[in-house]
Amino acid sequence: MDFELPGEIKLLKEIAQRFVDEELIPKENEYRPEGEEGMPEEILKPLQKKAKDLGLWLLEVPEEYGGAGLELLPRCVITEELARTVLLPFRENEIFGPNVRAVLFHCNEEQKERFLYPVIRGEKRICFAQTEPDAGSDPGAMRTSATPDGQDYIISGTKRFITGAGRADFAQVLAVTDPEKGARGGISCFMVDLKSPGVSLERQWPTMMGDAPWEIVFDKVRVPATNLIGELGEGFSLGQKWITEGRIRTQGARPLGIAQRSLNMMMEYSEHRETFGKALSERQAIQFMVADSAMELHAARLMVYECAWRHDRGEDVRDLSYMVKITCTEMASRVVDRSIQVHGGVGLTTDLPLEWWYRQLRSLRITEGATEVLRWRLARNIMRGRRGRS
Ligand SMILES: Cc1cc2nc3c(=O)[nH]c(=O)nc-3n(C[C@H](O)[C@H](O)[C@H](O)COP(=O)(O)OP(=O)(O)OC[C@H]3O[C@@H](n4cnc5c(N)ncnc54)[C@H](O)[C@@H]3O)c2cc1C
Numbered sequence: 133m134d135f136e137l138p139g140e141i142k143l144l145k146e147i148a149q150r151f152v153d154e155e156l157i158p159k160e161n162e163y164r165p166e167g168e169e170g171m172p173e174e175i176l177k178p179l180q181k182k183a184k185d186l187g188l189w190l191l192e193v194p195e196e197y198g199g200a201g202l203e204l205l206p207r208c209v210i211t212e213e214l215a216r217t218v219l220l221p222f223r224e225n226e227i228f229g230p231n232v233r234a235v236l237f238h239c240n241e242e243q244k245e246r247f248l249y250p251v252i253r254g255e256k257r258i259c260f261a262q263t264e265p266d267a268g269s270d271p272g273a274m275r276t277s278a279t280p281d282g283q284d285y286i287i288s289g290t291k292r293f294i295t296g297a298g299r300a301d302f303a304q305v306l307a308v309t310d311p312e313k314g315a316r317g318g319i320s321c322f323m324v325d326l327k328s329p330g331v332s333l334e335r336q337w338p339t340m341m342g343d344a345p346w347e348i349v350f351d352k353v354r355v356p357a358t359n360l361i362g363e364l365g366e367g368f369s370l371g372q373k374w375i376t377e378g379r380i381r382t383q384g385a386r387p388l389g390i391a392q393r394s395l396n397m398m399m400e401y402s403e404h405r406e407t408f409g410k411a412l413s414e415r416q417a418i419q420f421m422v423a424d425s426a427m428e429l430h431a432a433r434l435m436v437y438e439c440a441w442r443h444d445r446g447e448d449v450r451d452l453s454y455m456v457k458i459t460c461t462e463m464a465s466r467v468v469d470r471s472i473q474v475h476g477g478v479g480l481t482t483d484l485p486l487e488w489w490y491r492q493l494r495s496l497r498i499t500e501g502a503t504e505v506l507r508w509r510l511a512r513n514i515m516r517g518r519r520g521r522s
Pocket of ligand 1: 259260261262263265267268269270292293294295296339341343345495498499500501502503504505508
């Protein structure tokens, strides 16, 4: 057993670390990601060029499509470093290349020309539309339907909380094609041009995180059958591999970086701030917050690295990925909260990144698998496993 990161991953970590320390953190006061506009071009473009020069470009895109094609462990290590800055927008980050939704790798050759390559080149944007007013955690309750009509499908229904829909050209829409089967083979995935007749962006839902996802109504929208991605009924299972990766990297490794910088800030501030004639760092109440944060962060980091490493060996890490998401999002929420506490009033101000992380992390305990749902699935799987062994 070896707990050292391989040399090439250490090197990538150093490159990412330097990029964040030298290029991103100094710009934090120029820009704070709020709203849907994305980073202003004059800040984004030079950063993108530097990221490209450093090889930090399209990290998750396979090499055959011009990406770095990195395995999950190095991506987690890099993500952890990058997450130390608030310059990195939480949901729609484009500093390290356009957002290429993984489902696009399932396109056939003709579809790649229309959807995958334009997204990789940054010419078109895509959003993901699964959630509905009555179907969030439970996609089996989905009502949006896709009914065959000649060479087309007719899509009708309402999707809620769709990030980036206002700037997207098309949406990856999950719709019911076989109501009998539901989530077990009855849901299919379509690319829908958001300028199609019958599509309307009804309203936005402004959130405490500063972003405002959209509600989209599809009113008998005609979509060519050639826009079906993968097989009929495969829509739900298509995303499973990528969802697991996302849970480990964006909801596991990213909270590590946030927690690490929050802990560093807590320690630094406590050394300089004096109350009642003593530095805060000399108070046991503060030392315990530092110790608890360091312990929890260390345990969470080991869990993320192990999970990513097993994933890269081809093991089924679904249960581990639930543990990672729950552990890391809850751990980072506690560490940021403690750091705010140690900073006192200053910790609540927008001068520091802490309040922003506090708000963003809160959302990670609900989106892409609420904590309770993941705990429930984890317990169910573990208990099934135990029964199987006895
Ligand atoms: C900012 C933001 C961006 C989003 N972006 C997108 C997007 O781009 N595309 C998209 O499709 N969706 C998106 N979503 C939707 C998001 O994924 C859902 O909000 C999430 O899946 C939870 O669904 P829900 O809100 O309907 O909560 P519900 O399913 O109604 O659940 C409410 C609460 O009930 C509890 N709960 C639910 N089921 C169980 C259970 N079995 N056991 C115990 N407790 C349970 C949990 O505490 C949960 O938080 C976004 C949401 C937000 C807020």
